[in-house]
Amino acid sequence: MNMSRQKNYFAVPAEGETHLAQTLARFACELRDEEIPEAVRERARYLILDAVGIALASTQYDFAHRTLLTVSEFGEGDSDVIGFGTRLALRDAVLMNGLLVHGLDYDDTHTRGVIHATASCFPSALGVAAAGALSGREMVTAYIVGMEVATRLGSVAKGGFHQTGFHPTGLIGTFACALIAGRLRGLNARQLAMAQGIALSVASGSLEFLQDGAWTKRMHPGWAGVAGITAAALARNGFIGPKATYEGRFGLFNSHLGPLAEQCDYGLATEGLGETWEVSAVAIKPLPACHFTHACADAAMALRQKYGLGAEDIASVRALIPAEVIKTVCEPVANKQKPQNSYDAQFSIPFAVASGLVRGRFGLAELDQEGLSDPVTLEVAGKVQYEIDPESAFPKYYSGEVIVTLKDGRVLSHREHINRGASDRPLSADDIVAKYLENARMAVSDARARSVLEAVLSLDDTPAADFSRALGGHV
Numbered sequence: 001m002n003m004s005r006q007k008n009y010f011a012v013p014a015e016g017e018t019h020l021a022q023t024l025a026r027f028a029c030e031l032r033d034e035e036i037p038e039a040v041r042e043r044a045r046y047l048i049l050d051a052v053g054i055a056l057a058s059t060q061y062d063f064a065h066r067t068l069l070t071v072s073e074f075g076e077g078d079s080d081v082i083g084f085g086t087r088l089a090l091r092d093a094v095l096m097n098g099l100l101v102h103g104l105d106y107d108d109t110h111t112r113g114v115i116h117a118t119a120s121c122f123p124s125a126l127g128v129a130a131a132g133a134l135s136g137r138e139m140v141t142a143y144i145v146g147m148e149v150a151t152r153l154g155s156v157a158k159g160g161f162h163q164t165g166f167h168p169t170g171l172i173g174t175f176a177c178a179l180i181a182g183r184l185r186g187l188n189a190r191q192l193a194m195a196q197g198i199a200l201s202v203a204s205g206s207l208e209f210l211q212d213g214a215w216t217k218r219m220h221p222g223w224a225g226v227a228g229i230t231a232a233a234l235a236r237n238g239f240i241g242p243k244a245t246y247e248g249r250f251g252l253f254n255s256h257l258g259p260l261a262e263q264c265d266y267g268l269a270t271e272g273l274g275e276t277w278e279v280s281a282v283a284i285k286p287l288p289a290c291h292f293t294h295a296c297a298d299a300a301m302a303l304r305q306k307y308g309l310g311a312e313d314i315a316s317v318r319a320l321i322p323a324e325v326i327k328t329v330c331e332p333v334a335n336k337q338k339p340q341n342s343y344d345a346q347f348s349i350p351f352a353v354a355s356g357l358v359r360g361r362f363g364l365a366e367l368d369q370e371g372l373s374d375p376v377t378l379e380v381a382g383k384v385q386y387e388i389d390p391e392s393a394f395p396k397y398y399s400g401e402v403i404v405t406l407k408d409g410r411v412l413s414h415r416e417h418i419n420r421g422a423s424d425r426p427l428s429a430d431d432i433v434a435k436y437l438e439n440a441r442m443a444v445s446d447a448r449a450r451s452v453l454e455a456v457l458s459l460d461d462t463p464a465a466d467f468s469r470a471l472g473g474h475v
Helices: 020-030 038-058 062-072 090-102 118-131 136-156 173-184 189-199 216-236 252-263 291-307 323-329 333-337 342-346 349-359 375-381 429-440 446-457 464-472
Strands: 076-081 086-088 314-321 384-388 400-406 411-416
Touching: 020 136, 020 173, 020 189, 038 090, 038 118, 038 136, 038 429, 038 446, 062 086, 062 090, 062 216, 076 090, 076 118, 076 464, 086 090, 090 118, 090 216, 118 136, 118 173, 118 216, 118 464, 136 173, 136 464, 173 189, 173 216, 189 216, 291 314, 291 323, 291 349, 291 400, 291 411, 314 323, 314 349, 323 384, 333 349, 333 375, 342 349, 349 375, 349 384, 349 400, 429 446, 446 464
Parallel strands: 314 384
Antiparallel strands: 076 086, 314 400, 400 411
């Protein structure tokens, strides 16, 4: 396929294609390594680097050890768990690695799709490619395929899944992982279309964790990998799934969005497919919390730095945020103003803003028990109220503004219209490496952190199994 034919090749249905799943299957099956621009492949490697650093840091947390203890009960295998030196069966390792990447809520976000796609796509591509003795280059291409599909399918809903209580990272990630696994295992386009239909019955992800800071969100990406790999295997062996996976009467969008399905734009699923690369629009997080909190957290930090504010100076605080994110990071108000655990805090506008105003930062240290129980931070969090941002650019950007009324009557404000890390305000390669090293050094020596860094950035030239062993600590 030459480049002139590639332009818009996947953007419209081919002859005989009547369902979106068929078009996405053809893209996943036919895209060639060399058709992906090198700049896109490089961006993919940096996204993977960011994910690896977070996964290594997560090995230091209780949730990771409890999950590993659980999945280890199912027995050993040949697939590596990042940072633990443990090998499990393929699907158990994918579940574990997805949890490690997503567990600190520090992983990347595609803003328009409102999805953390790397957390499911990378572990799935890593596990299946290593198990199949494939090259790192094939692994990266499959990862990119999954990312392009996941981000576009998320975009179709226009943020609607969060309104109906579903987590796109787990829900949508399943379909992308099915295509990743299917491509790496040599499925044809018909089988890949069927894999998506099968995935429809195993895709999941509830937002109920928002009510009490439960751990369930952490497992969503890995479970998407487990479900997607299973769907692809069933399709390979002739199992029959429905055809109208996405647009059918009880397809993904109608069944999960209800009346909001009317706002779906199915054209976004294939717009520029194979020509415009959504991997380049994925935002890497500068802060370890829900991306919806970042603009307000940064605004609060900017106010503290500029005006030297003290908690004793603050009478009240207003945070202006997009209407679409209120259910996620502002309600119920009592929980958000006094989070009971780190996950509560990572999804709390009041706590993020208070941390910025009181401590001048909002990092992992603010999410440990000492930070969560800091009485001054909690006092200020109790003064933070939210309002709908009339100038919101959601979902293109996750905008935010903080307005502080002081006890002396002054009113100070700062706005972050484009959240730091977004595609129009990206972190530099040096910033990403610095974040990776900071996270990786929580778990491994500087020498090993730098060795893994080199392995990631040279991934196209490394066998996937060698790379997997390096991440697992077997070399």
